[in-house]
Amino acid sequence: MTQLSNRISSVDRTLLLLGDRWIYLILGEAFFGVHGYDEFQSRLGIATNILSNRLKKLVKHGIMEKEKNPKDGRRFIYRLTKKGLNLYPIPLAMMSWGDRWLSGTDGPPLILHHKSCGKSFQPVMCCSECGEAINARDVSFTYTLGAHKTSKR
Structure with a gap:
């Protein structure tokens, strides 16, 4: 392996x-x-x-x-x-994490609003198949052939 x-x-x-x-x-x-x-x-x-x-x-x-x-x-x-x-999901996830853990007493520097419904929101990662919110403990993985290619550095 x-x-x-x-x-x-x-x-x-x-x-x-x-x-x-x-x-x-x-x-x-x-x-x-x-x-x-x-x-x-x-x-x-x-x-x-x-x-x-x-x-x-x-x-x-x-x-x-x-x-x-x-x-x-x-x-x-x-x-x-x-x-x-x-x-887009990458900076959203980074912003959400920073808002939660690095904002301090003043709170987040900006608040996101969903244009369709007008509400402020927090980005949530969810399963593309069932729509359920997921976190690291909810995910398993399988290696594929692509995992065995060596890095060219």
Whole structure:
């Protein structure tokens, strides 16, 4: 059997791609509707070389797409692709955990509202088959052939 250290999991691959504070902050702004390079830079206070590097990485991996700005053809905008939009549960889960364990006496820095019903909510992980809420103790797993591929580092 392959040693655990030689396995490359989906979590490992995702962390190799996204495991950077700036990537998550850029994605967070994109989820809030930021598209322009200058707006990312000013809202995040990120150095331009770091922003450029991270945006190129997100575009290269199909998480964002770079388009000419329709209002100013000399500039570009960055939009989340379907692959990028599919990342939304990750920052939601991180935010929920941070709200619970790191917020302090002032409470969370923002509250999410579901547009359809107008209510504030807490993200909940649930089973795609039965809809029941799940936590770590409710899950078992089976290794697949993909678990035995070795990591190329």
